Each structure stands twice: as C-alpha cells, then as structure tokens.
Amino acid sequence: MFGQQYFDALKTALSALNSRSGEVENAAAHLFTAVTNGGRVYVYDPSGGIENELVNQNATLALYHSFSTDRRKPAEGDVLLVCSHLPDNREALDAVNGAHAAGTTVTAVAPEGGITRRADIAVINNSDRDHGVITTQGSADTFCPVSGITNAALCWMITAQLAEKLLDDGKTPTFMWGEYLENGSSLREEARRRYGETGY
Amino acid sequence: MIFDTISSRRDFITNLARTAGCTALAGIIPLSCEKEEPPVSDDLAAAYINEIIGIIDTIAERETPVIRQVAALSVQARLQGRNLYSYMTGGMTPFETANSRAGNPHVFLEENPREAQKGDLIVTNDADFVRGLGERSAIVAGITSPWIVNAQTPAGALENMGGFRIEDVADHIISSHIPYTDGVVHVSGVKLPVFPASGIIHTALYYILVAEITERLAENGIYPRIG
Numbered sequence: 072m073f074g075q076q077y078f079d080a081l082k083t084a085l086s087a088l089n090s091r092s093g094e095v096e097n098a099a100a101h102l103f104t105a106v107t108n109g110g111r112v113y114v115y116d117p118s119g120g121i122e123n124e125l126v127n128q129n130a131t132l133a134l135y136h137s138f139s140t141d142r143r144k145p146a147e148g149d150v151l152l153v154c155s156h157l158p159d160n161r162e163a164l165d166a167v168n169g170a171h172a173a174g175t176t177v178t179a180v181a182p183e184g185g186i187t188r189r190a191d192i193a194v195i196n197n198s199d200r201d202h203g204v205i206t207t208q209g210s211a212d213t214f215c216p217v218s219g220i221t222n223a224a225l226c227w228m229i230t231a232q233l234a235e236k237l238l239d240d241g242k243t244p245t246f247m248w249g250e251y252l253e254n255g256s257s258l259r260e261e262a263r264r265r266y267g268e269t270g271y
Numbered sequence: 272m273i274f275d276t277i278s279s280r281r282d283f284i285t286n287l288a289r290t291a292g293c294t295a296l297a298g299i300i301p302l303s304c305e306k307e308e309p310p311v312s313d314d315l316a317a318a319y320i321n322e323i324i325g326i327i328d329t330i331a332e333r334e335t336p337v338i339r340q341v342a343a344l345s346v347q348a349r350l351q352g353r354n355l356y357s358y359m360t361g362g363m364t365p366f367e368t369a370n371s372r373a374g375n376p377h378v379f380l381e382e383n384p385r386e387a388q389k390g391d392l393i394v395t396n397d398a399d400f401v402r403g404l405g406e407r408s409a410i411v412a413g414i415t416s417p418w419i420v421n422a423q424t425p426a427g428a429l430e431n432m433g434g435f436r437i438e439d440v441a442d443h444i445i446s447s448h449i450p451y452t453d454g455v456v457h458v459s460g461v462k463l464p465v466f467p468a469s470g471i472i473h474t475a476l477y478y479i480l481v482a483e484i485t486e487r488l489a490e491n492g493i494y495p496r497i498g
Contacts, residue, residue, distance in 0.1 A: 073482035074338060078331050081475055085324055095316055120366030120470075128362050129418075130454030130467040156373070202374030203497070205482055207489045212497040214485065215478045216374035219367040220471050224320060227466050231315035234458060234465070243460045249453065251418040252463075253431045 073205050077215050080204035084217045087198065088224055094194040095225065098178045099232035101192045102150055105176075106134055106233075106271045107240070110148035113138040113175075116222075117162040121154040121180075124223055125230070129249030132230055133266040138166065147174030154226060156199075156218040158184020180225050182218070194225050237271055244271055311459045319466045322455035326472055329448045330479075338476075341394070341412045341443050342483035345378075348392045348410065350491060355484075356384035356393040358400050359477060361416070362470035368477045376495030378484050394480060396447070396473050398437040405440055413441030414476050417453040417469055424451050445480075447472050 102112050115138035116122045126137045136143075138151060145151050151170040155163045158181055167177050167189045179190035182200050187193035198221040203213030237244045245266045248258040312318035345355050357379035359368045370377050379394065387393045389408035395401050396414040405411055415421040420429050420436045421444070428451045438444060449455075449472050454464035485495050 073486035074335070074342070074479045075331075077475075077479050077482040078327065082324060082327060085320060085327075088320055089317060092316065118366050118372070120363035123366065124362035124470045128467065130452065130463070130465040199374075205485075207485065207495065212374075212495075214374050214376040214495055214497050215482050216367075216372070217478075219363060219372070220474055223363050223471050223474075224323065227319050227471075228316035231319050231456065231466055235315045238459060244458075246461060246463075246465050248463070249418060251429065251432060252452075253429070255431075 073207075073215075076205050077217075081217050081220065084198040084204075084221050085224055088221060088228065091194055091196075091225065091228075094192075095228045095232055098152075098180075098192050098194050098229045099236055101176065101178050102152070102229065102233050103236040103240075105148065105150040107237075107242070108148060109270060110150060111136050111143075111145070112150050112152055113141065113145050114152050114154070114226075115139065115163070115166050116154040117160050117166075118156070118219075120219055121223060121226055125152075125226060127247055129247065129252070131247050132234065132271075133245040133247045133262045134271050145170050145173055145175040149173075149175045151175050151177045152226070152229075153177060153179050153181070153186065153190070154222050155179075155181040155186055156202075156216070156222055158182040158186060158200075160186065164189065178229075180222055180229075194229070196221055196225055242269070242271055245269060311457050315456055315458065315466075318456045323468055323471055326448050326455075326468055327475060330446075330472075330476065333448070334445050334476075337443060337445050338480055339483060341392075341445065342480060342487055344410060344412075344443070345392050345394075345480075345484045346487040346491065348390060349488065349493070351390060353390040353392065354387065355379050356387050356391065357381065357477070358384045358393065358395040358397055359473060360397045360400070361473055362467070364396070364470055364473040364477070367470075367474045374497065376481060376485050376497055378481050378488070378495070394477070396476075398435070398440050401440050405442065410443075411441045412443045412445065412480075413437045414445045414473060415447045415449070416473070417449045417451045417467075421446070423448070445476060447476060 126135045177190045178192040180194045199218035201213045234244045387409035392410040394412045453467040
C-alpha cells in the first residue's frame with residue numbers, strides 16, 4: 072500500500088539523519104559563533120517553507136531572522152542559513168553569492184550540488200533527489216516527496232544543537248511562542264525584548 | 272472527560288489521583304501532587320528526531336484505518352465527479368503541500384476550497400477555515416492541530432482558545448498526535464517543550480493521505496499528474 076510505503080520511506084530517511092550529526096554539529100557551531108559575537112542568523116528557502124517554519128513561530132529560537140522580509144539585510148559577522156530541496160536552485164545560489172559579497176558566511180542544507188559547494192558549511196541532504204519515494208504504473212515520475220520534511224528536520228537538529236551549545240556556555244536561549252498559548256502575546260513580547268538584550 | 276486525554280496507564284492513574292484527591296492514593300501509588308519535572312535530554316538534536324519518529328509510529332499504529340477511510344471516500348467522491356480540496360496551514364506545511372511543489376501528484380484542488388459543495392471533500396488542518404462547509408454537506412476530513420482544541424488536548428490547556436473544537440466541524444478526524452505545545456523536546460530552564468513537530472507531521476500526513484488516494488485512483492485508471 073502506498074501509504075505504508077511512504078511511512079516506511081519517511082522513517083528510513085529521518086532515521087538516517089542521525090548519521091549527519093557531524094555536519095549538524097559544524098553548522099550549529101557556525102551559528103553559535105555568530106550569535107555570541109553580536110551577529111545574526113538569517114534563514115532563506117526559495118520555496119518559502121523553511122523560512123516560514125523557523126522564523127517567528129511557536130517553540131523556535133527567537134534569534135532567527137527572515138532573509139526575505141527583514142529590513143536589515145545580512146552583513147559581516149552574520150550567517151545566512153540557506154535551505155533548498157533542489158541542489159542548484161538559482162535564487163538560492165544568488166542569495167549565497169550576495170551573502171558572501173556582504174561578508175556574511177553561509178550554512179547550507181541541500182542536496183549535494185552548487186549550493187552546498189559554495190557554502191562555508193554544508194549539511195548534505197540527498198534523501199530524495201527524485202522528488203518522491205513512490206512510483207506507480209502509468210507514470211515515469213516518482214511522487215510524494217520527503218526532502219522538504221528531512222530538510223526541516225535537519226534545520227531543527229541544527230537549532231537544537233545550537234540551543235545545546237548556548238546552554239553549555241551558560242546562556243539560556245530565548246524561545247519564541249505562539250499567540251494561541253495562554254498569555255501568548257505577552258510571551259512573544261517578552262521573547263522579543265529578551266532577544267534584543269541578549270542577542271540569543 | 273479524563274479518558275479523552277489518556278495516552279498511557281500512567282496518565283490514567285495520574286489523572287485519577289488528581290480528580291479523587293492526591294491523599295487518597297498517596298502511599299499506595301508513588302505519585303507526587305506536584306508536577307514532575309519532565310526529562311531533559313543531553314542530546315537535543317537526537318531527542319527531536321526520536322520524538323518525531325515516535326509520533327509517526329503512533330500515527331501508523333492508530334490512524335491508518337481513518338486515513339484509509341478518508342482515502343476511500345476521496346476516490347468515491349472523485350469517481351462521482353465531485354471535487355477534492357485541501358487547505359493546509361502552519362509553518363512549512365502550506366509550501367510543501369502546494370501543487371506546485373515538485374513531487375506533488377495534484378490530487379487536491381487548491382483554488383477556492385471555501386466553494387466546496389455537497390459531495391465534495393476537503394482535507395484540512397485548519398478547523399476555523401472549514402466552519403460552515405458541513406452545512407453544505409461537503410465532507411470534511413480534519414487533521415488535528417496543536418493550536419485548536421481537540422480530543423487529545425489536556426483539560427484546561429487551551430482554555431484561552433474557547434470551546435471550539437475540530438470535532439465540531441469535521442466528519443472524519445485524523446489525529447496528528449502532536450502535543451498542544453507543538454514543541455516536543457524539554458530543555459533545561461525552559462518551561463514548555465520546544466522545537467515544533469507540526470510542520471513535519473502535517474506535511475507527512477498530507478502525503479500519506481495523498482499516497483493512499485493516488486493508489487486507489489490508479490486502480491481506477493486515473494493516473495497522477497506530478498507537480
């Protein structure tokens with residue numbers, strides 16, 4: 072059954088992410104260096120998904136900024152975290168080049184290709200280069216992708232590792248919270264204030 | 272009703288103790304009336320992946336029948352000339368489930384889902400969006416979200432959100448098994464669990480359902496158009 076196939080493929084892909092722990096560690100260290108030295112972390116995903124997932128949402132780190140909408144653009148000392156399910160997406164490559172021109176370093180989460188080769192730190196995600204894990208008679212294409220999910224999972228692993236580094240360094244990271252939670256608005260306001268003071 | 276929020280025998284006993292009074296069971300069952308400190312992992316990244324896989328396992332174990340039921344209803348509707356709609360919200364989910372996303376087999380219509388009519392079927396994780404559609408006899412398949420009260424929301428956890436529940440508007444409920452906090456990892460010094468599961472789990476549920484529908488459509492000679 073296709074549903075079971077997708078379940079199985081997704082679990083296999085997620086379980087395999089633990090083998091990327093070294094790259095995740097490097098990525099987190101890269102972000103840690105930036106935020107503990109007054110830098111910012113900008114998130115960019117040409118499809119919009121990861122940016123919307125990590126920035127300003129419930130239970131995420133308050134230190135993430137949107138590359139697409141933040142008024143202040145990346146500068147020296149900042150990090151651009153770029154995420155793509157395509158290895159050579161044109162917009163992502165342009166963002167990487169622009170970041171480097173501005174003195175910003177780049178961490179990339181993407182399939183092996185142009186984006187990961189140009190990044191300063193790369194977390195390779197080849198979990199689903201064909202954009203799907205299921206095939207059916209009557210179509211040559213695979214469908215039902217897992218790469219967006221595994222990209223997000225890797226970004227959350229990097230986030231978790233970053234939080235751990237901050238804690239190990241005696242710094243409690245600031246988390247953003249959802250409006251829907253009890254006192255959600257106040258919690259969000261407090262998170263913005265605390266992040267503004269600490270930088271993390 | 273406490274049984275709505277039971278996920279384990281320990282939960283049952285704990286809730287029973289709180290209802291009956293802690294002293295009644297003190298000394299019989301090792302409980303504390305104080306909230307236990309949740310376990311904090313020393314490897315937050317691995318903890319996150321393990322929690323996500325745990326939720327996926329729970330979905331596979333408990334939600335497969337309703338997923339297949341919704342898939343069967345979807346195909347029946349399609350074969351009767353009705354429309355299938357999806358409306359998914361959240362972090363990454365709307366982007367990952369768009370028809371334009373590479374690998375999406377275009378099972379659902381995205382345009383104007385509020386126009387769903389009698390016999391059409393809409394899949395959504397946004398219970399607010401589908402209010403009223405049931406009155407037009409559209410079939411609503413709801414995927415539970417942490418930010419809207421559902422049968423698994425602990426009593427009192429989202430009182431600020433009022434009494435509206437997804438069960439009020441959906442004919443079929445697919446439980447995502449995401450905790451109301453959305454976050455799934457406990458971090459030292461932080462009151463609520465962090466690192467949300469909803470983006471990943473909602474996207475996964477969408478494609479599990481899409482996979483089931485696509486298979487059944489193919490069995491009826493309707494083949495996917497891949498995004």
